[in-house]
Amino acid sequence: MTSEQLPFHIGRYQVTRRLGSGGMGVVYLATDEKLDREVAIKRLLKNPTSDAAPLRIRKEALLLAQLNHTNIVQIYDVVEEREDIALVMEYVEGCSLDNWQRERDPGLQQKILLLKQICNGLTRAHGIGIIHRDLKADNILVDDNNTAKITDFGIAKNWREYSDLTREQHIAGSWSAMSPEQALGKPLDNRCDLFALGVLAYRLLCGQGPFGDRESPFVIVDRVVNNTHPPAGKLNPELPADLCRLLDRLLAKDPDRRPLNATAVAAELDGILQHLDDGAGDTFSRTATITAEEYHRRRRRNRGRHRTLLGAVAGAGAALLVAAALALWPEAGPERRGDYIAVVSPHEGAFDSREEQRLASNMLSAIKQGLSNREGLLLVPYAESRQLRGQPLRDQARALNAQLLLHPTLNCEAAHCEASLEVIDTESFAATASRSVMLELGEDLDSRARILQQLNYLFPDNPAGERGAGFNISAEDYRRYLDLYERRGDEARTAETLKTLEALQKNSPGFPPYYELYSEQVIDHKLNTRSTGTLERLERFLQRAPRDIGDHPSVLTAKLRLAMSRDDPDRARALLEKLKLTLPDHASYHALRSNYYEGRGEYQKALAAIDRALALRTSTNYLWLKGLYLSQSGNMDAAKPYLLQVIEFSDHNSKALYLLAANELDSGRPAETIRLLKSVDVEQLGAMHAYNLCLAYYIENQFERAQQCMAGVAERAPGDAEPLLYQAEIARAQQQPQRAEEFARRALEVTKGRNDWRSLLTRARVYAELNRADRAVETLLRIRRSAPDNLYTNYARAQVYITIGDQLSAKAHMRKTLEQGMSPIWFETARFSPMCAHGEFADLREEYPALCDGQTPGTRIAQK
Numbered sequence: 001m002t003s004e005q006l007p008f009h010i011g012r013y014q015v016t017r018r019l020g021s022g023g024m025g026v027v028y029l030a031t032d033e034k035l036d037r038e039v040a041i042k043r044l045l046k047n048p049t050s051d052a053a054p055l056r057i058r059k060e061a062l063l064l065a066q067l068n069h070t071n072i073v074q075i076y077d078v079v080e081e082r083e084d085i086a087l088v089m090e091y092v093e094g095c096s097l098d099n100w101q102r103e104r105d106p107g108l109q110q111k112i113l114l115l116k117q118i119c120n121g122l123t124r125a126h127g128i129g130i131i132h133r134d135l136k137a138d139n140i141l142v143d144d145n146n147t148a149k150i151t152d153f154g155i156a157k158n159w160r161e162y163s164d165l166t167r168e169q170h171i172a173g174s175w176s177a178m179s180p181e182q183a184l185g186k187p188l189d190n191r192c193d194l195f196a197l198g199v200l201a202y203r204l205l206c207g208q209g210p211f212g213d214r215e216s217p218f219v220i221v222d223r224v225v226n227n228t229h230p231p232a233g234k235l236n237p238e239l240p241a242d243l244c245r246l247l248d249r250l251l252a253k254d255p256d257r258r259p260l261n262a263t264a265v266a267a268e269l270d271g272i273l274q275h276l277d278d279g280a281g282d283t284f285s286r287t288a289t290i291t292a293e294e295y296h297r298r299r300r301r302n303r304g305r306h307r308t309l310l311g312a313v314a315g316a317g318a319a320l321l322v323a324a325a326l327a328l329w330p331e332a333g334p335e336r337r338g339d340y341i342a343v344v345s346p347h348e349g350a351f352d353s354r355e356e357q358r359l360a361s362n363m364l365s366a367i368k369q370g371l372s373n374r375e376g377l378l379l380v381p382y383a384e385s386r387q388l389r390g391q392p393l394r395d396q397a398r399a400l401n402a403q404l405l406l407h408p409t410l411n412c413e414a415a416h417c418e419a420s421l422e423v424i425d426t427e428s429f430a431a432t433a434s435r436s437v438m439l440e441l442g443e444d445l446d447s448r449a450r451i452l453q454q455l456n457y458l459f460p461d462n463p464a465g466e467r468g469a470g471f472n473i474s475a476e477d478y479r480r481y482l483d484l485y486e487r488r489g490d491e492a493r494t495a496e497t498l499k500t501l502e503a504l505q506k507n508s509p510g511f512p513p514y515y516e517l518y519s520e521q522v523i524d525h526k527l528n529t530r531s532t533g534t535l536e537r538l539e540r541f542l543q544r545a546p547r548d549i550g551d552h553p554s555v556l557t558a559k560l561r562l563a564m565s566r567d568d569p570d571r572a573r574a575l576l577e578k579l580k581l582t583l584p585d586h587a588s589y590h591a592l593r594s595n596y597y598e599g600r601g602e603y604q605k606a607l608a609a610i611d612r613a614l615a616l617r618t619s620t621n622y623l624w625l626k627g628l629y630l631s632q633s634g635n636m637d638a639a640k641p642y643l644l645q646v647i648e649f650s651d652h653n654s655k656a657l658y659l660l661a662a663n664e665l666d667s668g669r670p671a672e673t674i675r676l677l678k679s680v681d682v683e684q685l686g687a688m689h690a691y692n693l694c695l696a697y698y699i700e701n702q703f704e705r706a707q708q709c710m711a712g713v714a715e716r717a718p719g720d721a722e723p724l725l726y727q728a729e730i731a732r733a734q735q736q737p738q739r740a741e742e743f744a745r746r747a748l749e750v751t752k753g754r755n756d757w758r759s760l761l762t763r764a765r766v767y768a769e770l771n772r773a774d775r776a777v778e779t780l781l782r783i784r785r786s787a788p789d790n791l792y793t794n795y796a797r798a799q800v801y802i803t804i805g806d807q808l809s810a811k812a813h814m815r816k817t818l819e820q821g822m823s824p825i826w827f828e829t830a831r832f833s834p835m836c837a838h839g840e841f842a843d844l845r846e847e848y849p850a851l852c853d854g855q856t857p858g859t860r861i862a863q864k
Helices: 053-066 097-104 108-127 191-206 217-226 241-250 262-274 292-302 354-371 382-387 393-400 444-458 475-486 491-507 513-529 534-543 553-565 569-582 586-599 603-616 620-632 636-649 654-666 670-677 687-699 703-716 722-733 737-751 757-769 773-782 791-804 807-819 839-847
Strands: 008-010 013-021 025-032 037-044 075-081 084-090 094-096 140-143 148-150 339-343 377-379 404-413 416-425 430-440
Touching (some): 025 084, 108 191, 108 262, 241 262, 339 354, 339 382, 354 404, 354 416, 382 393, 393 404, 416 444, 475 491, 475 513, 491 513, 491 534, 553 569, 569 586, 586 603, 620 636, 636 654, 654 687, 703 722, 722 737, 722 757, 737 757, 773 791, 807 839
Antiparallel strands (some): 037 084, 140 148, 416 430
16 A cells, blocks of 8 residues: 555555545545445555554544444445555545535525534434544535535544543644634533534535634634634524524533534424525525624724733643633824834745845835834834735734835836835725836845835825935945845854854944844844853944944844843943934834843833833734743733734744743643644754753653754754753653763853853753752852742752752742742653652642642653
């Protein structure tokens, strides 16, 4: 069963055509050469990370063998050859439910009859204790006689039996077909399928799903768990009232409010059929005035302005990124001094050549410069616009909270390009002004000047200030700057970017954008690699800035980053005061102020400052910052609604996804962290996020993976001692003391000469690992005033004290981390094993029953 060249054989079955594929396997059309009939064969996809997959497909075969029913696809055979396994099933000549609805345009009576058939199939399955758990339109086949057949029981289970087979991904099923209790990881019974039946029926009868059309699973699951669906009568006023009420009961959040079973649903459908007009035809109303997506968006907008956030509920063994409520952004306050304008980002891949891409970057750079200091206009940071590229303009305007959009387009033929600039009022969505200009490929500075001139025509009532003027820079240097700006997110090329910027600064030191880009790259490089000398490098770069641009916001922001990284509060406060006077947008000032407080560990002040920024402008970046500060203060559940809002507006926002993954890790759900981080390209993870992935493997007792992962991070970030420390801890857990000591000594070498609180805290852990208790405690005492009293610091202190045998101090810091939101699972490593036997920890174990849980730390996860 290895060949893919059609036709080929699977046992006695000749495969003739590929029908489709799903999460577990590929489905083929084949001929049974012994019985001369067509069959469908599902062959399991090879999955090296899933040892349970073959067991699942055998389980599906056993389940289907029991489900001999007209409305369930029948199984004929199971074929196993070498390491391959396949199911041979009844071939249904027809189509999926969605295609049936689209192609045959059935009337209301036909749809209800079909729903009755699905109920009959569910009745048979539920009657022997089997729930489907993934009932959706794709898993309903309709044959040429309009007979419905339920298929794909790949994640079905007997709800009366416990099995680990369906727990590998913790939450099985498709987001859109998932019941609230399934999403929250609660125990399931037949009523979870009734909820999915409600979703399926709603789509069939109303033409759209009850929870909108967002592609983001985080948004859909949040709505499933927390939001009421739009009444079916609003989407289709022609539906009978009894049918609408049945849909409401099927979609009830509480399973106890749903019908008792599928038999009861079929009986209600029978009663509705009896009272139905014989002439009932098309069920899609021509008078509907709202879509499900609009309904959910309006509900979010209309929630109370000062509603209290509730934490997301996470079920046992499940870590879903759902929130119990989404807070609405406040209205703009009196500090706002103009209209926010956002620049629409061009579609990715919209340009055919590197020259066109460079011209587009040039155009955007000129636009940003030209709008950055205009009276009455406040420019939304382009980084936020870029995250929303490709989305409908109305959605972008809503997400960016901008009163105006500037929509640039570029159309090129040969060496000539026409640049068009259109200003859109987001309240009426009417174009209020537009300009076009011809540009030439390769003439960057001339093109920049032409674009700046067009902005003067577009905004005659918003004159540019002094900082809107051009800067003295050559065409070649400007081209190189544009190239650097485009690749600023490429961590692998950060060192090269910094060297190039230093060379460019020598030619044109009076170009302010250099300083903001350089400081951004330096600080990110320091965070990701812990490399030494980076701050001194930034200071030298800033010292070369000419005096006449010393108060430019770009230069001041770079200086502020340096002061905060050096823990210099006096210098940072002075720079903030200058920025308050020079930044036209006070929201940006409050966001920078929140960064300052966060760096000092003053999270409540940071939250108050970011709330001021949000009061002036709703920004995905500000929402992310609020989520970050809540997370750092230990309130991970309260952070989720804000992060979910970011994801709702930008499905691919990696920062929000990474923070959610980190929250899941701190909350004791490492498997969810692994799933989230592996949902993106692991090769593109920054060192810090890769480090979180390594920690998740470690907490899951996947020691070999954790060791390899930490080795990769240590190679990418040679200045970071923490990966080496965890490699030492893993080696010790694997009974390799000599190797553990080697890693610890390497970590000590890395921290040598560093005296900031983070480095000293790490060094204290190293001394503890090397059994040098006196040096470990001495080092901790050095940072008792400078280190913030947060979860990270207290956990590290607990690691030190438990290692050196100071049980009372270890317990005090363990209690602090638990109070600050850390999960007890973090104390289930071998390092913390003394607490399970030592009497000093009895009160802590009583206070937090999940600690030890009757088992030795480091073994519970492995036994799952």
